[in-house]
Amino acid sequence: MHSLTPSLLVDSVSKSYGGGPPVLKNLTLEVHPGELLGVIGPNGSGKTTLFGVIAGQLPPNSGRILVNGQDVTALGASERAKGGIGRTFQVPQSFSDMTVYENLLVGARYAGGLGKNEAVEAVYSILDKTGFDGRAEMRAGDLPLLDRKRLELARALATRPSLLLLDEIAGGLTDDEAMEIAGLIKEVNTQGIAVIWIEHLVHVLTSAVSRIVVLGEGKIIADGAPQETMATPAVRQIYLGMEPELDA
Amino acid sequence: MIKRIDNAYVTLFAVAVVLCLLPLVLSKAGLVLATEFCVVLAIALAWNLLAGFSGIVLIGMPLFIGAGGYTLYLVANALGIPPYPAILAGAAVPAVIAYALSPLLFRLEGAQLAIGSWVMAEVARLLCLITPAVGAGGGLNLEVLRLVPRSLRLPLNFAFAAIVLFITLSAIVILLKSRFGLGLRAMRDSDAAAEAMGVKTSRVKLLTLITATALSGAAGACYYITSIQITPSSAFSQNWIAITIFIVILGGIGSVEGPIFGAIVYYLLRETLSDLGPGYFVISGLLAITVTIFLPEGVWGLIKRLIRIDLLPIAHHEARRVHGTQPTITDKKGKLA
Numbered sequence: 227m228h229s230l231t232p233s234l235l236v237d238s239v240s241k242s243y244g245g246g247p248p249v250l251k252n253l254t255l256e257v258h259p260g261e262l263l264g265v266i267g268p269n270g271s272g273k274t275t276l277f278g279v280i281a282g283q284l285p286p287n288s289g290r291i292l293v294n295g296q297d298v299t300a301l302g303a304s305e306r307a308k309g310g311i312g313r314t315f316q317v318p319q320s321f322s323d324m325t326v327y328e329n330l331l332v333g334a335r336y337a338g339g340l341g342k343n344e345a346v347e348a349v350y351s352i353l354d355k356t357g358f359d360g361r362a363e364m365r366a367g368d369l370p371l372l373d374r375k376r377l378e379l380a381r382a383l384a385t386r387p388s389l390l391l392l393d394e395i396a397g398g399l400t401d402d403e404a405m406e407i408a409g410l411i412k413e414v415n416t417q418g419i420a421v422i423w424i425e426h427l428v429h430v431l432t433s434a435v436s437r438i439v440v441l442g443e444g445k446i447i448a449d450g451a452p453q454e455t456m457a458t459p460a461v462r463q464i465y466l467g468m469e470p471e472l473d474a
Numbered sequence: 475m476i477k478r479i480d481n482a483y484v485t486l487f488a489v490a491v492v493l494c495l496l497p498l499v500l501s502k503a504g505l506v507l508a509t510e511f512c513v514v515l516a517i518a519l520a521w522n523l524l525a526g527f528s529g530i531v532l533i534g535m536p537l538f539i540g541a542g543g544y545t546l547y548l549v550a551n552a553l554g555i556p557p558y559p560a561i562l563a564g565a566a567v568p569a570v571i572a573y574a575l576s577p578l579l580f581r582l583e584g585a586q587l588a589i590g591s592w593v594m595a596e597v598a599r600l601l602c603l604i605t606p607a608v609g610a611g612g613g614l615n616l617e618v619l620r621l622v623p624r625s626l627r628l629p630l631n632f633a634f635a636a637i638v639l640f641i642t643l644s645a646i647v648i649l650l651k652s653r654f655g656l657g658l659r660a661m662r663d664s665d666a667a668a669e670a671m672g673v674k675t676s677r678v679k680l681l682t683l684i685t686a687t688a689l690s691g692a693a694g695a696c697y698y699i700t701s702i703q704i705t706p707s708s709a710f711s712q713n714w715i716a717i718t719i720f721i722v723i724l725g726g727i728g729s730v731e732g733p734i735f736g737a738i739v740y741y742l743l744r745e746t747l748s749d750l751g752p753g754y755f756v757i758s759g760l761l762a763i764t765v766t767i768f769l770p771e772g773v774w775g776l777i778k779r780l781i782r783i784d785l786l787p788i789a790h791h792e793a794r795r796v797h798g799t800q801p802t803i804t805d806k807k808g809k810l811a
Contacts, residue, residue: 307672313670319664321664327792332673333671336672339672385672
């Protein structure tokens with residue numbers, strides 16, 4: 227049982243686009259400090275919208291977002307980044323005309339709130355940990371896909387997050403590359419950063435996370451330890467498209 | 475240990491030296507041309523800051539150039555002072571106008587912003603045409619120029635245009651090399667990612683707009699000192715933006731050096747080919763099309779590729795690592811990442 231203030235509380239959040247049907251329906255989710263949470267669900271289940279709402283890119287229609295006990299619902303994306311929410315994007319959005327080093331420097335100077343010298347040292351440290359040592363002066367737009375994904379993660383770390391949102395960071399990678407990224411994420415998590423990781427590669431996700439939340443039509447349909455959650459009839463039916471196994 | 479001097483500051487120093495020497499070597503006609511060159515280049519640099527670095531394609535830039543000119547005339551004539559100190563007002567008023575219009579401007583994007591700002595410049599022109607307080611269609615004369623001895627006008631006109639150019643260039647370089655410039659360049663590549671990195675893009679855009687319009691207003695004010703008269707049709711003329719775009723595209727949009735080289739090529743073309751009449755415009759147009767298609771990085775991009783030089787570098791480079799300092803990444807809770 228968790229007695230600490232949650233790193234994140236998504237409290238009864240609903241979200242719809244324009245006048246359309248709700249993409250998130252009164253959704254409540256709690257993430258605890260140091261937790262590594264996986265989020266899965268079929269396309270259109272609201273996963274990326276959930277990240278948009280948490281990170282401040284999308285305002286919810288109702289409900290609240292609390293980060294480390296503080297209500298951040300009214301804050302924009304940049305303020306939330308400064309408040310400790312780091313995120314990556316499903317399609318890498320590197321600052322392509324800037325170098326790898328500068329990509330990280332933006333996060334360290336702005337969201338990280340570091341002075342020039344501190345930011346430089348922090349960036350060096352992250353470059354080493356994420357495998358960019360020696361390639362810091364490369365133009366981000368010239369990097370191959372795996373490195374652009376890695377840069378997404380490195381750049382999010384430069385913001386000094388207490389909560390990290392990873393949106394399909396292993397998508398488009400080979401199995402080996404995906405496992406490499408997963409290893410990096412586990413390492414980040416063991417150092418105390420709470421992580422929410424949306425991923426379609428379920429086997430990669432289950433190898434790393436301690437808890438999985440399954441979204442379906444804007445609601446949480448299962449939440450728990452990876453193996454148990456994946457075995458629940460609702461998940462098998464809705465997410466995996468399999469008939470539920472009925473109890474004898 | 476000798477610290478290497480940044481190329482950008484060497485270049486700025488060289489520009490300052492050249493500007494100081496020009497009055498000593500140029501004829502009167504040459505100084506008139508150099509004054510116009512300074513004004514046009516300052517405007518091109520300011521517009522490039524907006525369009526090339528922050529993605530704000532402000533076709534309505536003549537609104538702020540004209541506002542700078544009109545402000546100088548109104549302030550200097552009303553106070554009965556020589557026009558030069560009023561250049562400051564010529565910078566301030568366009569910045570205030572830009573601030574007031576910013577909620578409307580930033581509701582527009584891309585082509586909408588381009589056309590919307592153009593319409594605003596046209597509205598300003600029409601308003602001046604029907605407003606007697608600003609001389610309506612006949613415009614205003616710079617009465618107070620008589621306070622400046624005739625022999626000093628030309629050198630002073632050049633001196634203030636050169637100061638405005640130097641301030642514009644220095645301000646842009648310093649801005650782009652700073653933390654603000656880092657955020658600005660990030661925003662150019664991805665608004666959403668920049669926000670996720672903590673960059674408040676609306677503030678960055680607003681500060682960029684205010685800076686660029688203030689600098690353009692000051693340049694406009696300098697220009698209209700030399701013309702002695704200002705009218706709505708000249709002040710808010712779309713010729714300003716046509717020349718500016720030509721220079722920026724030709725030189726290389728999104729680089730600080732681009733507009734400088736673009737302006738040099740533009741004036742070389744104009745001074746050597748303008749006797750051809752329509753032929754000059756045909757050649758200029760063909761050149762612009764050719765550069766756009768085959769040389770999207772402009773003349774400066776080509777030079778940079780050939781001789782690998784950065785005259786005004788704005789990038790942040792990985793420096794030598796400081797050994798003995800333990801690098802740490804700690805999160806907001808003080809945890810080691």
